[in-house]
Amino acid sequence: MASLKRWVVVGVTACSVLALAYLPPRGATASGRSFFMAQSRQGTRARQRAQALADQWRGADAALRLLRARREVQELLREAKAGTSLVVVSESADVTTAAPPIADSAIHIAWRQLGLGETKVRVAVIIQLAIVSPVHDRPTIEAGIAAYLAPDSTDRTTCIAVLPSGNYWTRFFRGERRDGAPFAFEALVQTLKSGLGPCAFYAAYGTPGKSVRAWLVARGWDLALTLDAGARGPYGNSLIEMTDRRYPWFWEAVYSVPPTAVACLASRPTGCRAAVLAGASDDPSIPFPDLMRIDRRWGRVPRVVEGQRFLGDVARAVGRDRFLNFWTTALPVDTALAAALKRPVGEWTADWQSGFVHPIRLGPAPPLGGVAIALAIAALAVALVGVTASRRQVR
Amino acid sequence: MKVVIVLLAIAALARPAIAQQRWERQVQERVQRAIDAVATSSRLPVVKRSGMLNTDEAASFSTTLVQGTSYAIVAVCDDDCSRLQLTLLSPSGSDLAKERNSESLPILHFHAETTTVYGIRVVMEGCHWNPCWYGIAVVPLRKIPS
Numbered sequence: 001m002a003s004l005k006r007w008v009v010v011g012v013t014a015c016s017v018l019a020l021a022y023l024p025p026r027g028a029t030a031s032g033r034s035f036f037m038a039q040s041r042q043g044t045r046a047r048q049r050a051q052a053l054a055d056q057w058r059g060a061d062a063a064l065r066l067l068r069a070r071r072e073v074q075e076l077l078r079e080a081k082a083g084t085s086l087v088v089v090s091e092s093a094d095v096t097t098a099a100p101p102i103a104d105s106a107i108h109i110a111w112r113q114l115g116l117g118e119t120k121v122r123v124a125v126i127i128q129l130a131i132v133s134p135v136h137d138r139p140t141i142e143a144g145i146a147a148y149l150a151p152d153s154t155d156r157t158t159c160i161a162v163l164p165s166g167n168y169w170t171r172f173f174r175g176e177r178r179d180g181a182p183f184a185f186e187a188l189v190q191t192l193k194s195g196l197g198p199c200a201f202y203a204a205y206g207t208p209g210k211s212v213r214a215w216l217v218a219r220g221w222d223l224a225l226t227l228d229a230g231a232r233g234p235y236g237n238s239l240i241e242m243t244d245r246r247y248p249w250f251w252e253a254v255y256s257v258p259p260t261a262v263a264c265l266a267s268r269p270t271g272c273r274a275a276v277l278a279g280a281s282d283d284p285s286i287p288f289p290d291l292m293r294i295d296r297r298w299g300r301v302p303r304v305v306e307g308q309r310f311l312g313d314v315a316r317a318v319g320r321d322r323f324l325n326f327w328t329t330a331l332p333v334d335t336a337l338a339a340a341l342k343r344p345v346g347e348w349t350a351d352w353q354s355g356f357v358h359p360i361r362l363g364p365a366p367p368l369g370g371v372a373i374a375l376a377i378a379a380l381a382v383a384l385v386g387v388t389a390s391r392r393q394v395r
Numbered sequence: 396m397k398v399v400i401v402l403l404a405i406a407a408l409a410r411p412a413i414a415q416q417r418w419e420r421q422v423q424e425r426v427q428r429a430i431d432a433v434a435t436s437s438r439l440p441v442v443k444r445s446g447m448l449n450t451d452e453a454a455s456f457s458t459t460l461v462q463g464t465s466y467a468i469v470a471v472c473d474d475d476c477s478r479l480q481l482t483l484l485s486p487s488g489s490d491l492a493k494e495r496n497s498e499s500l501p502i503l504h505f506h507a508e509t510t511t512v513y514g515i516r517v518v519m520e521g522c523h524w525n526p527c528w529y530g531i532a533v534v535p536l537r538k539i540p541s
Contacts, residue, residue: 206525
């Protein structure tokens with residue numbers, strides 16, 4: 001009887017220690033909302049409906065603006081001298097004017113920095129200036145959302161980009177903000193360089209083959225937003241790259257991206273392959289007119305971390321000729337990309353991804369303290385059994 | 396003063412519809428060289444067409460060929476084009492002659508038996524940097540008396 005009591009006490013003690021080790025000490029429940037991620041509070045249903053309508057309006061407005069620009073651009077190109085591949089104008093309140101000299105200068109520097117000279121596909125940029133006095137009869141223009149019209153929807157050799165400049169740059173163009181001008185000018189060059197988006201790829205490599213183009217259209221061109229993002233910076237462009245993985249917001253940022261992107265962050269080739277090749281189809285279809293509306297705002301959830309520079313980095317890694325073979329291919333995207341990389345797509349992408357984020361560990365990962373306590377309990381249990389067995393007497 | 400006005404008018408008229416790109420000029424020069432090389436002796440006009448195509452795209456146009464005349468149909472394309480296919484079509488749309496082995500300079504020779512409208516189709520089979528410019532010239536060589 002005494003022996004049974006002792007075993008009961010040992011069992012209860014072991015369970016208590018296990019509970020102390022593995023249950024949250026403060027009994028905290030997982031909160032539904034994020035602690036650090038940039039998220040706005042969920043609006044009322046009426047507000048959500050209004051925002052959805054406003055977004056639809058912006059989409060329709062951007063489409064209309066691009067189709068109208070198609071006509072105006074022909075006039076500009078007629079006036080341009082031979083060999084001109086980049087034309088820039090500005091627009092405010094539906095009135096097109098010459099681009100501000102500083103913007104014109106900045107975008108031509110960006111063009112040269114991208115290594116573009118005379119190109120087969122020309123680019124017409126319309127810098128949309130913010131309206132000074134607020135209008136209340138229509139939604140405001142979102143500065144981070146640019147719209148593009150592919151060459152096949154114009155004269156086949158002109159890509160049109162409409163870039164909303166937002167309040168800051170509009171005031172800068174008007175000379176109202178010139179504090180830190182050299183820094184601001186460099187920032188403007190970078191902004192316009194990335195603003196060229198898909199049009200920069202069209203200019204550099206021409207119109208992609210049907211399979212590649214349909215793949216990019218299906219993905220919203222998310223892998224080809226920046227032709228030349230430059231060297232990898234120390235901090236990166238996303239919260240995942242900026243934060244320390246010891247803190248919970250790192251993991252919140254990780255689990256906000258799609259599962260295939262999480263797998264890619266863990267350097268799993270199958271996940272990387274699935275993340276990159278999503279949208280590739282054996283039966284490609286391309287809409288007409290081919291309008292692209294691209295959200296570049298901070299906080300958007302990427303399909304692949306740093307995906308905006310993926311094809312730019314592929315082009316730099318494989319060289320122009322091999323990249324052009326991929327770009328104009330008639331083969332399926334996965335085959336053509338693997339041929340250009342001379343490696344399986346998943347493996348190459350996993351290596352590329354690990355250059356931005358040190359691979360995370362997925363799967364069971366017990367904390368060090370928990371492991372120590374569990375081992376101690378196991379050792380205690382073994383010792384108790386050993387001691388009990390040594391004292392056992394058969395009568 | 397009149398001279399200045401005339402010069403200004405000529406300059407305004409001479410301005411191209413849209414500034415030509417390097418590749419377009421390249422193709423037009425090649426078409427002209429091809430016409431010069433073929434050395435026509437006919438008084439019939441040379442028909443020229445040019446345009447641009449992405450890989451695997453095709454373009455067609457119609458032209459009247461005169462009975463009893465031999466023609467050379469020449470197609471050229473820009474430096475980024477690797478293969479161009481040229482086909483002569485009958486009025487009903489069937490293939491009369493096809494040239495796809497000469498890579499970027501296909502040439503067809505044809506003797507028109509009747510005066511009628513023929514079709515000419517060009518297919519951009521290989522273009523390394525889309526779109527590729529092409530040019531076609533239908534050059535009458537000589538009229539053979541029947």
